[in-house]
Amino acid sequence: xxxxxxxxxxxxxxxxxxxxxxxxxxxxxxxxxxxxxxxxxxxxxxxxxxxxxxxxxxxxxxxxxxxxxxxxxxxxxxxxxxxxxxxxxxxxxxxxxxxxxxxxxxxxxxxxxxxxxx
Numbered sequence: 039x040x041x042x043x044x045x046x047x048x049x050x051x052x053x054x055x056x057x058x059x060x061x062x063x064x065x066x067x068x069x070x071x072x073x074x075x076x077x078x079x080x081x082x083x084x085x086x087x088x089x090x091x092x093x094x095x096x097x098x099x100x101x102x103x104x105x106x107x108x109x110x111x112x113x114x115x116x117x118x119x120x121x122x123x124x125x126x127x128x129x130x131x132x133x134x135x136x137x138x139x140x141x142x143x144x145x146x147x148x149x150x151x152x153x154x155x156x
Contacts, residue, residue: 044068045094047075055154056083057147061093064101073104076119080112087112088150092123097131109141118142122150 045068048059058079064072079087087108109119120142124132132138144150 057088057090059090063096064094065098066100069100069104076108086118086154089121090123091121094128097128102135102137120150120153122146
């Protein structure tokens with residue numbers, strides 16, 4: 039588990055698929071550690087990345103930047119970054135910033151697993 043200023047990051051595996059579970063605020067101080075965690079996860083596997091956002095209650099532009107960097111890093115290999123469990127306030131930030139057009143955002147874990155399996 040990684041721990042930044044106001045963010046902890048756990049991982050779990052469901053049917054061989056790694057799910058990253060950040061909890062807290064994805065902001066200026068925590069975004070670098072979050073990005074490093076995602077980069078490490080992307081290098082460890084050639085699968086798409088699932089991120090359970092249900093524990094994230096706040097996202098700044100630095101957090102959005104981290105998501106964008108990883109999305110662009112894995113896209114050439116046909117991989118996706120799939121967010122699920124996004125709370126309404128974070129969803130609004132994704133919508134206003136235009137990130138809903140860039141990122142794959144689904145309702146829940148089962149939806150994310152279904153999307154990753156094709």
